[in-house]
Amino acid sequence: YFKYGDFIQENFAELVQLLGWNYQAKDLGIILPMGISFYTFQTLSYTIDLYKRKIKPARTFLDFALYVTFFPQLVAGPIVRSEELIRIHLPDNFRYPYGANGFSEFWQKWHISLSSWLRDYLYIPLGGNRKGFTRTQVNLMLTMLIGGLWHGASWTFVIWGFLHGLYLGIERLLKYTLKDKTKIFPSFIGVIITYLAVNVAWVFFRADDFSSATSLFQSMFGFGEGN
Incomplete structure (x- = not known):
């Protein structure tokens, strides 16, 4: 309630308005503990x-x-x-995550207490990787989406979680189809790809809304105002 009350009410109001009803969300005045x-x-x-x-x-x-x-x-x-x-x-909660070669390794090094909590209390109870390839992909995505929402009541955090679920899913798909399941790319290339993709996701994590995320991307790639 404290963290997601306003978020749920605002999205409910938008849904009701799409159905043609006049409903305005009210600020609940919740103080976040x-x-x-x-x-x-x-x-x-x-x-x-x-x-x-x-x-x-x-x-x-x-x-x-x-x-x-x-x-x-x-x-x-x-x-x-x-x-x-x-x-x-x-x-230890962080162990040089930006030196990770791959997204699975990144999550073994970044916010370790959170990733291990999500693994032990969400991913594994959902079935982990024991229910086949497709179910594993679904479990990964659900875990990352909830991990995103844990950080904050905003769709930008959901997108951040979705991107990490997508990254992990693609990585697992590549390892599933390739003969060498240990490393997909040479170490230095894998580190660069992981670092860049993680920073793309950070844009949504940092942005207040999608408009802000768009502006950040435009500035990053030289399309913002003044470039």
């Missing part, structure tokens, strides 16, 4: 791990609250699971 994206995923993982009996329940509500609201990682991450926090050791 600090760190809501992180502690939402952390409480979800805690609940799921309890259900699967991977961890024991916190002894007191205070213990649980301290886990959820641990300030040093609340604002910018990483997403820490309850079994990891007892030692107060925060895991």
Whole structure:
């Protein structure tokens, strides 16, 4: 509600207007709580791990609250699971992602706590890569779309997630069809392609709307005003 209330209402209003009805979305005046994206995923993982009996329940509500609201990682991450926090050791979250040779490798190096959370609590429960090639592609795309929405309530974040789902799908398709399934391109070419494609997706991540994204692309390629 806090993060997506206005987003859902605005899109509902646009849909209703397309059907010919007069409906205007109202600003709900929602104040976004600090760190809501992180502690939402952390409480979800805690609940799921309890259900699967991977961890024991916190002894007191205070213990649980301290886990959820641990300030040093609340604002910018990483997403820490309850079994990891007892030692107060925060895991590495970025490992030179822009040196990745391929998009699978990029997601192993970029925002590691998020990518591993999406893998363990979304991608694998959806079936992972165990249900055949087509189902794997669908699972990848759904995971990336939700990963995009996690970052913010905007269609630009959805497009960012879609692009990464597309990148991963194309990479998997190439590996599926080629005999050498380890590397699609020589390392230096793979790094360049990955870096450029990731930065194309960053445009949508950074832009407030599609108009802003278009302006950014025009400026990047020399078609903006003053070029």
